[in-house]
Amino acid sequence: MTPNTTSATSSTTSSATRSDSGHPRPAIRRPGTFVISLDFELYWGVLESKSLQGYQQNLEGVPDAITAMLRLFKQHSLHVTWATVGLLYCQNRQDALQHLPNLQPSYTNDAVDPYRYLEQTQSLRPQFHFAKALIDVVAATPHQEIATHTFSHYFCQEPGQTKAEFIADLTQAVAMAEQQGHVLQSIVFPRNQINPEYHDALTPLGITNYRGVEDHWAYDPDPTTAKTRKTRLFRLIDSYINLSGFHTHALPTPEHQLVNLKSSRFLRPYSPKLRGLDWLKLRRIKRAMTHAAQHGEAFHLWWHPHNFGTHLQQNMQFLRSVAEHFRTLQDEYGMRSQNMSELAAEALSAGDATDLDKW
Numbered sequence: 001m002t003p004n005t006t007s008a009t010s011s012t013t014s015s016a017t018r019s020d021s022g023h024p025r026p027a028i029r030r031p032g033t034f035v036i037s038l039d040f041e042l043y044w045g046v047l048e049s050k051s052l053q054g055y056q057q058n059l060e061g062v063p064d065a066i067t068a069m070l071r072l073f074k075q076h077s078l079h080v081t082w083a084t085v086g087l088l089y090c091q092n093r094q095d096a097l098q099h100l101p102n103l104q105p106s107y108t109n110d111a112v113d114p115y116r117y118l119e120q121t122q123s124l125r126p127q128f129h130f131a132k133a134l135i136d137v138v139a140a141t142p143h144q145e146i147a148t149h150t151f152s153h154y155f156c157q158e159p160g161q162t163k164a165e166f167i168a169d170l171t172q173a174v175a176m177a178e179q180q181g182h183v184l185q186s187i188v189f190p191r192n193q194i195n196p197e198y199h200d201a202l203t204p205l206g207i208t209n210y211r212g213v214e215d216h217w218a219y220d221p222d223p224t225t226a227k228t229r230k231t232r233l234f235r236l237i238d239s240y241i242n243l244s245g246f247h248t249h250a251l252p253t254p255e256h257q258l259v260n261l262k263s264s265r266f267l268r269p270y271s272p273k274l275r276g277l278d279w280l281k282l283r284r285i286k287r288a289m290t291h292a293a294q295h296g297e298a299f300h301l302w303w304h305p306h307n308f309g310t311h312l313q314q315n316m317q318f319l320r321s322v323a324e325h326f327r328t329l330q331d332e333y334g335m336r337s338q339n340m341s342e343l344a345a346e347a348l349s350a351g352d353a354t355d356l357d358k359w
């Protein structure tokens with residue numbers, strides 16, 4: 001394959017293929033794309049599964065992790081989507097209580113309800129729950145997209161909650177971001193719980209795209225299977241050895257003006273116990289990136305800033321190797337870095353030409 005350093009718009013057309021959604025579309029020779037998305041959530045993202053005390057070290061490390069990541073992203077011109085929990089915009093508990101959505105989720109399981117936690121916890125330490133200053137730093141860094149991870153880390157498949165409650169949550173996320181001058185276009189659903197019945201609520205709120213999951217049973221976010229031992233073990237091994245495939249994707253066809261930018265891989269953080277296998281984990285990611293670059297597909301990597309809250313040096317060393325591999329693929333194949341909204345815009349403009357018959 002010859003290097004392709006042209007822009008996406010000046011691509012050449014070849015024979016027809018089938019898109020991810022199964023619809024035939026003209027195959028366009030595009031450069032590969034490296035997409036990174038980060039789920040920025042602090043304690044709101046783990047409150048139902050971890051004690052604050054037990055996770056404190058990771059959360060304390062978030063500001064340094066973000067500073068180090070932004071430096072690397074800037075150095076390598078990496079375009080990154082920061083899917084941010086809306087509550088992080090608040091200054092403190094009082095401020096959060098004044099910014100509740102009109103409707104709150106009626107989860108059957110109280111333990112997953114962040115508003116119950118908010119009401120019952122009198123002294124919320126701001127550094128573990130709020131991060132307006134950090135969001136500002138991210139937003140001021142070139143090519144970084146502020147996106148949403150919903151307002152309250154909302155679970156779209158959790159028993160008890162309703163579509164109206166989801167809409168109220170997302171409306172509040174959009175409003176909070178807007179007050180800071182941020183226009184939300186991309187969403188990452190907490191726990192990757194995607195509810196297709198809620199999709200028609202997204203575009204009216206300005207959302208153009210979401211991060212879908214890998215097409216494989218082990219990455220199905222269904223709450224009944226996602227946490228089984230078998231699934232966890234499979235995912236662990238799959239981080240090191242290619243069991244489930246590369247999960248790189250051709251430019252997706254929008255479905256009703258909404259683009260599904262599927263995940264390719266979760267960047268599993270450094271583990272002292274498994275450090276001897278890090279080279280396999282890196283090789284697994286690099287091979288998938290190379291596959292994407294060679295085939296004009298997207299490789300979508302994601303993690304949480306708090307995953308780098310401990311072992312920052314080792315995690316950054318790993319990420320640096322990934323970034324350097326991207327630069328090699330950029331030189332060799334013209335691979336690009338795009339954040340989610342940028343890639344979605346490309347899919348939507350390509351989709352305009354091929355999707356009109358659906359409306």
Ligand SMILES: [Zn+2]
Nearest residue numbers: 039045190191
């Ligand atoms: Zn999350």
